[in-house]
Amino acid sequence: MGLFSFFKKKKENQEPVVTPENQNVTTNIEETPKEEKVEVAEAEQPVGTVVAEEPEVKEITKEEVEQAKEDLDHGLKETKRSFFDRIAKAIVGKSTVDDDVLDNLEEILITSDVGVDTTLKIIKRVQDRVARDKYLGTNELNKILREEIMALLQENNSGDGSTFRIPEDKKPYVIMVVGVNGVGKTTTIGKLAYNFKRAGFKVLLGASDTFRAAAVDQLKIWADRVGVPVVTQGMGADPASVAFDTVKSAVAQDVDVVLIDTAGRLHNKVNLMNELSKIKKVCQKVVPDAPHEVLLVLDASTGQNAIEQAKQFMAATDITAMALTKLDGTAKGGVVIGISDQFKIPVKYIGVGEKMENLQIFDRQEFVNSLFD
Numbered sequence: 001m002g003l004f005s006f007f008k009k010k011k012e013n014q015e016p017v018v019t020p021e022n023q024n025v026t027t028n029i030e031e032t033p034k035e036e037k038v039e040v041a042e043a044e045q046p047v048g049t050v051v052a053e054e055p056e057v058k059e060i061t062k063e064e065v066e067q068a069k070e071d072l073d074h075g076l077k078e079t080k081r082s083f084f085d086r087i088a089k090a091i092v093g094k095s096t097v098d099d100d101v102l103d104n105l106e107e108i109l110i111t112s113d114v115g116v117d118t119t120l121k122i123i124k125r126v127q128d129r130v131a132r133d134k135y136l137g138t139n140e141l142n143k144i145l146r147e148e149i150m151a152l153l154q155e156n157n158s159g160d161g162s163t164f165r166i167p168e169d170k171k172p173y174v175i176m177v178v179g180v181n182g183v184g185k186t187t188t189i190g191k192l193a194y195n196f197k198r199a200g201f202k203v204l205l206g207a208s209d210t211f212r213a214a215a216v217d218q219l220k221i222w223a224d225r226v227g228v229p230v231v232t233q234g235m236g237a238d239p240a241s242v243a244f245d246t247v248k249s250a251v252a253q254d255v256d257v258v259l260i261d262t263a264g265r266l267h268n269k270v271n272l273m274n275e276l277s278k279i280k281k282v283c284q285k286v287v288p289d290a291p292h293e294v295l296l297v298l299d300a301s302t303g304q305n306a307i308e309q310a311k312q313f314m315a316a317t318d319i320t321a322m323a324l325t326k327l328d329g330t331a332k333g334g335v336v337i338g339i340s341d342q343f344k345i346p347v348k349y350i351g352v353g354e355k356m357e358n359l360q361i362f363d364r365q366e367f368v369n370s371l372f373d
């Protein structure tokens, strides 16, 4: 398959770059001056070697495709129930879509976390159809809503349902994962690593969340589970230095995909954003156009908060894609529609559970089908 034809095995060139966990690195993020020049100290005593395994493509089975659909349906259950129960109530005793029905629908959409702007667009579309057909029956409301939501997502081109792949000419393809604490960054990295590995790519993780004690260990657990190597310098190490080591090691080992975990919480927002731009800059020292992707992870169960976070991150750094996690077990899944519509940045992935198989490529058609079927 052409996609994987660019693999060149270069085992003898592997370069040891991992510093030992017990290296006493005491970089204090709080002390980092705002406009500090980026200087990266390379590991002085490289003693460990991270070896990224040669990839083996594993075809996705029919059962897995069915399971994924089931997971999505299951994940959207709460959202569906709250949404359609309320629509059903709103049209009780009504045979046509009148102003009353539209008012109720507006409220339902807004309180389903679709967001005000997107709701108004959807209502306008439904209104236009009512204007064309005054006797539009309430029994057709679901069908119309489905069509209009689908059309809205189509216009915005959100989620093309492609598979886990990376551009052939970008190697290593560096993905930096950002987002506030607890949204699911590390988990999403684990899931992405699993999927990229299955797709036949050689994966390397970088533990640049050195802020929290358990963060490095958590990423290591994911690395073990998936069977991919991870570059670490331990807690308190300079996140940019870890990123530098990771990308450098990736180049030396002919790695295809690098996934960099970052801290979700520093002492304040300015620090966090400075830290992210510092990580970016050091990646560019090794691979000039890296990071190729800055993936913003948002927790769908926080509804409108997720939209707020997206706005803030976008204002502060260049986000290129989004992942919406924890769609399972929340009634706020409508936020995916709002986010897809409002931001020009594509929602690329959705998380529908905690397991490594529970990350899906966002496919608007599948999503809308699952919501309405």
Ligand SMILES: Nc1nc2c(ncn2[C@@H]2O[C@H](COP(=O)(O)OP(=O)(O)OP(=O)(O)O)[C@@H](O)[C@H]2O)c(=O)[nH]1
Pocket: 179, 180, 181, 182, 183, 184, 185, 186, 187, 188, 209, 212, 215, 263, 264, 265, 325, 326, 327, 328, 329, 350, 351, 352, 353, 354, 358
């Ligand atoms: N149900 C469910 N839980 C998820 C999903 N994604 C992540 N989680 C859970 O959310 C919790 C936080 O996930 P992490 O990956 O640690 O989040 P993080 O953004 O790395 O957090 P920090 O490192 O503290 O910034 C964990 O308990 C995960 O298992 C998902 O799609 N569904």
Ligand SMILES: [Mg+2]
Pocket: 185, 186, 187, 209, 215, 218, 261
């Ligand atoms: Mg984390």
